[in-house]
Amino acid sequence: MKSVGNTDIANSPALLIDLYELAMAQAYWSDNMTDTAVFSLFFRTMPEHRNVMLACGQQTLLHEIENLHFTEADLENLRSLEMFQEGFLDWLRRFRFSGRVMAMPEGTPVFPNEPILEVEAPIAEAQLLETLAMNTIHLQTVLASKAVRLVTAANGRPVVDFGMRRMHGRDAALTGTRAYTVAGLAGTSNVLAGAVHDLPVKGTMAHSFVQAHADEAEAFRTYARLYPGTTLLVDTYDTRRAVMSIIDLLRANPELRIGAIRLDSGDLRAESGLCRELLDEAGLNDVSILASSGLDEHSIAELVASQAPIDGFGVGTAIGTSVDAPNLDLAYKLTEYAGQPRLKNSPGKLTLPGPKQVYRFYDEGGQVTHDLIAGRTEPAPSEAKPLLSPVMEQGNIIESAMVSASDSARSTQAAFQQLPASVRSIKATARFQVDVSDGLSALQQQTLAQIQNRAGTDQAVRAG
Amino acid sequence: MKSVGNTDIANSPALLIDLYELAMAQAYWSDNMTDTAVFSLFFRTMPEHRNVMLACGQQTLLHEIENLHFTEADLENLRSLEMFQEGFLDWLRRFRFSGRVMAMPEGTPVFPNEPILEVEAPIAEAQLLETLAMNTIHLQTVLASKAVRLVTAANGRPVVDFGMRRMHGRDAALTGTRAYTVAGLAGTSNVLAGAVHDLPVKGTMAHSFVQAHADEAEAFRTYARLYPGTTLLVDTYDTRRAVMSIIDLLRANPELRIGAIRLDSGDLRAESGLCRELLDEAGLNDVSILASSGLDEHSIAELVASQAPIDGFGVGTAIGTSVDAPNLDLAYKLTEYAGQPRLKNSPGKLTLPGPKQVYRFYDEGGQVTHDLIAGRTEPAPSEAKPLLSPVMEQGNIIESAMVSASDSARSTQAAFQQLPASVRSIKATARFQVDVSDGLSALQQQTLAQIQNRAGTDQAVRAG
Numbered sequence: 030m031k032s033v034g035n036t037d038i039a040n041s042p043a044l045l046i047d048l049y050e051l052a053m054a055q056a057y058w059s060d061n062m063t064d065t066a067v068f069s070l071f072f073r074t075m076p077e078h079r080n081v082m083l084a085c086g087q088q089t090l091l092h093e094i095e096n097l098h099f100t101e102a103d104l105e106n107l108r109s110l111e112m113f114q115e116g117f118l119d120w121l122r123r124f125r126f127s128g129r130v131m132a133m134p135e136g137t138p139v140f141p142n143e144p145i146l147e148v149e150a151p152i153a154e155a156q157l158l159e160t161l162a163m164n165t166i167h168l169q170t171v172l173a174s175k176a177v178r179l180v181t182a183a184n185g186r187p188v189v190d191f192g193m194r195r196m197h198g199r200d201a202a203l204t205g206t207r208a209y210t211v212a213g214l215a216g217t218s219n220v221l222a223g224a225v226h227d228l229p230v231k232g233t234m235a236h237s238f239v240q241a242h243a244d245e246a247e248a249f250r251t252y253a254r255l256y257p258g259t260t261l262l263v264d265t266y267d268t269r270r271a272v273m274s275i276i277d278l279l280r281a282n283p284e285l286r287i288g289a290i291r292l293d294s295g296d297l298r299a300e301s302g303l304c305r306e307l308l309d310e311a312g313l314n315d316v317s318i319l320a321s322s323g324l325d326e327h328s329i330a331e332l333v334a335s336q337a338p339i340d341g342f343g344v345g346t347a348i349g350t351s352v353d354a355p356n357l358d359l360a361y362k363l364t365e366y367a368g369q370p371r372l373k374n375s376p377g378k379l380t381l382p383g384p385k386q387v388y389r390f391y392d393e394g395g396q397v398t399h400d401l402i403a404g405r406t407e408p409a410p411s412e413a414k415p416l417l418s419p420v421m422e423q424g425n426i427i428e429s430a431m432v433s434a435s436d437s438a439r440s441t442q443a444a445f446q447q448l449p450a451s452v453r454s455i456k457a458t459a460r461f462q463v464d465v466s467d468g469l470s471a472l473q474q475q476t477l478a479q480i481q482n483r484a485g486t487d488q489a490v491r492a493g
Numbered sequence: 494m495k496s497v498g499n500t501d502i503a504n505s506p507a508l509l510i511d512l513y514e515l516a517m518a519q520a521y522w523s524d525n526m527t528d529t530a531v532f533s534l535f536f537r538t539m540p541e542h543r544n545v546m547l548a549c550g551q552q553t554l555l556h557e558i559e560n561l562h563f564t565e566a567d568l569e570n571l572r573s574l575e576m577f578q579e580g581f582l583d584w585l586r587r588f589r590f591s592g593r594v595m596a597m598p599e600g601t602p603v604f605p606n607e608p609i610l611e612v613e614a615p616i617a618e619a620q621l622l623e624t625l626a627m628n629t630i631h632l633q634t635v636l637a638s639k640a641v642r643l644v645t646a647a648n649g650r651p652v653v654d655f656g657m658r659r660m661h662g663r664d665a666a667l668t669g670t671r672a673y674t675v676a677g678l679a680g681t682s683n684v685l686a687g688a689v690h691d692l693p694v695k696g697t698m699a700h701s702f703v704q705a706h707a708d709e710a711e712a713f714r715t716y717a718r719l720y721p722g723t724t725l726l727v728d729t730y731d732t733r734r735a736v737m738s739i740i741d742l743l744r745a746n747p748e749l750r751i752g753a754i755r756l757d758s759g760d761l762r763a764e765s766g767l768c769r770e771l772l773d774e775a776g777l778n779d780v781s782i783l784a785s786s787g788l789d790e791h792s793i794a795e796l797v798a799s800q801a802p803i804d805g806f807g808v809g810t811a812i813g814t815s816v817d818a819p820n821l822d823l824a825y826k827l828t829e830y831a832g833q834p835r836l837k838n839s840p841g842k843l844t845l846p847g848p849k850q851v852y853r854f855y856d857e858g859g860q861v862t863h864d865l866i867a868g869r870t871e872p873a874p875s876e877a878k879p880l881l882s883p884v885m886e887q888g889n890i891i892e893s894a895m896v897s898a899s900d901s902a903r904s905t906q907a908a909f910q911q912l913p914a915s916v917r918s919i920k921a922t923a924r925f926q927v928d929v930s931d932g933l934s935a936l937q938q939q940t941l942a943q944i945q946n947r948a949g950t951d952q953a954v955r956a957g
Contacts, residue, residue, distance in 0.1 A: 048696025197661035232512025237827035363701035
């Protein structure tokens with residue numbers, strides 16, 4: 030098993046799992062506990078300074094679940110831990126997920142305590158999905174939720190992902206980029222991820238390219254010849270000088286065409302104003318100005334508000350890890366077993382029992398007013414839209430529920446625009462109203478009372 | 494190319510690259526620029542609230558570089574972008590990295606502007622490594638630097654990684670765990686990563702396991718029977734009741750043995766005190782108490798200072814993404830081409846030219862006093878330790894420079910303990926002294942003057 034690099038993910042994806050999932054699965058197997066469990070995946074608290082999250086990663090997860098199996102090498106590795114019985118390893122050898130998954134569509138705006146997805150399956154199977162489900166939904170939800178803020182701030186100007194170097198590893202750089210597509214970014218510098226996830230692949234030049242040449246103008250000439258319509262980076266030494274040398278280059282070589290210049294440092298408002306002026310004076314009105322340089326949603330919003338003549342933004346560090354909120358307190362909780370509601374009442378961690386549905390309510394103008402979390406079998410309020418629908422039955426993906434990343438981008442923007450402006454804002458900390466149905470509240474109280482009664486009985490028994 | 498999941502990483506790792514690396518490489522190829530370039534990988538600024546970082550990921554990177562090649566499917570994908578010439582695609586088809594890499598050992602304490610590694614190769618080859626080098630070193634450096642803070646705070650008590658569900662994707666969960674080993678964590682819940690990176694695999698039980706059973710005591714009995722010496726989670730409903738039921742269980746079944754209980758919510762100091770008391774009263778002095786529940790280095794340090802009877806810590810969210818500093822402003826900069834020093838003087842981004850060495854100085858007691866960044870060919874100060882050494886020559890890993898993750902853990906702790914206490918501290922913001930040699934400063938000024946002279950000449954020519 031010793032090796033470095035990525036080979037082992039491809040060979041043993043099933044073992045990228047917390048040990049306790051396997052330990053619990055064996056315990057269920059050993060006790061013959063095969064009844065159906067319902068697990069709910071949700072987060073408890075909105076990250077600070079955020080008003081809304083976008084649920085993402087469901088499709089990647091479904092494909093991973095469909096493919097999930099244990100190889101002989103996996104079983105050999107588990108055997109070496111000396112805690113698994115041959116009968117259970119044999120169960121793992123034959124394991125294929127056979128259950129049902131209900132999920133929100135990718136890109137759905139989501140709020141605390143709302144299930145992003147629910148898994149229904151024999152308990153050992155449902156338990157085995159926990160680490161995988163959390164890891165996959167966490168990454169893409171965190172990244173999509175950040176990326177949509179950049180899109181909001183840019184107010185119609187394209188935002189391109191330059192973040193691969195800051196993303197956490199190569200899987201984040203590949204599957205995470207799906208979240209950028211869903212959230213509405215206009216492109217990515219990441220060649221493979223762009224190809225896989227419907228995002229146009231974009232690239233300019235690095236400072237090193239200019240530095241490697243004895244003369245900046247020569248670096249520009251080479252690039253403009255090779256890549257008609259390319260973007261030239263103008264801030265390696267002196268921005269004004271670089272723009273003047275581009276103007277000279279284009280005057281001397283009327284067959285050359287460049288699409289844009291890129292600014293990557295300094296006062297972007299002032300520099301973009303200067304560049305625009307120089308370009309326009311030279312008749313280069315069609316050459317765009319792109320900006321990068323540690324931009325986030327707040328600096329982009331400021332530049333947009335200041336009417337800086339910037340036509341598009343490249344963003345790396347801010348979105349690569351969702352730097353202000355890289356984590357979400359996602360939980361995967363048992364809410365029903367063998368038809369009986371379950372909950373946990375650790376301090377601050379009370380959960381909602383049973384399978385659920387989330388309803389979204391709209392006003393007459395089509396704007397979202399509030400959400401309702403209800404038991405799944407409660408009568409649906411007629412005027413509301415249910416957010417969870419079946420995406421996997423008997424372990425098989427429901428193909429009609431699968432949507433391409435670029436189609437998701439369109440429905441995401443539509444759903445996002447229906448939110449109140451205060452919730453869409455990158456600034457205000459609006460509280461969006463999420464109600465819990467009377468039925469679900471009653472079930473929670475009732476389940477809690479059962480647990481407390483049982484505790485009382487136990488203590489009475491012990492005292493006796 | 495369309496697919497989701499991890500398959501494509503395994504099939505096309507070379508295309509997880511920023512497009513501009515390939516565009517620049519083709520430009521160098523097309524201009525016949527084949528001289529040797531030196532690129533330096535370093536970070537500019539220490540993250541807020543941090544005193545030191547641990548360089549990590551070098552070995553993973555070297556293996557990736559050795560394996561880096563472009564498949565026919567990769568070339569087909571690139572061809573579809575309609576910007577690459579067949580001659581260049583053929584160059585890519587034959588690409589194998591042929592250069593040299595100098596690097597710090599994994600786990601080396603590192604400070605701003607110190608090269609973690611330097612790459613020397615024909616410029617197109619060295620440029621092609623940029624995205625890969627940054628992505629790999631960034632992830633592991635960020636995670637190792639956070640993890641060592643938890644180890645410091647726990648002051649000798651074991652810290653176990655429970656973070657896979659919060660880590661950004663599956664590659665982070667696999668290769669990132671190497672950083673945890675290097676930084677001195679005592680175990681991980683991640684089965685595959687533990688096996689690959691020398692970290693004992695640990696697991697307890699989730700709340701769902703207790704909830705699935707009609708009776709908590711039954712859940713404990715099952716686990717204790719299956720897993721002698723296991724850890725039982727005691728806070729699902731009521732901690733006191735859970736501990737009492739474990740005591741009853743062990744009294745009634747003297748053949749059973751449990752190793753620890755785990756607290757995952759509430760006031761950990763008070764709860765651990767209560768549990769210790771109950772266990773000791775029952776003669777269960779050898780049952781340990783483990784704590785988890787959103788712990789970070791500060792809450793662990795407080796618990797340790799308060800003498801809470803906690804024997805070990807499980808940490809997830811805090812280390813999974815290094816939540817307070819998920820990013821590092823790592824840069825991969827050209828510092829020499831064709832024997833000529835290069836630098837960039839964008840505002841706030843002035844770089845140090847030429848190939849370099851970092852020297853670490855110690856006092857008579859063996860404690861580190863300061864570092865010196867110097868040109869690599871400057872005479873080495875006799876009393877200092879050079880931190881960069883060759884790890885790859887002509888594209889081949891120098892096997893003698895490769896160290897297992899667990900051996901790195903030992904040397905990391907030794908190197909870390911030699912730092913001044915203020916730098917090791919999780920609290921103080923100590924500034925560690927890093928000098929730049931006179932020779933290197935002079936070279937920087939001289940290179941800068943050359944650039945400015947050239948700028949002056951250009952403008953004179955244009956004005957004339």
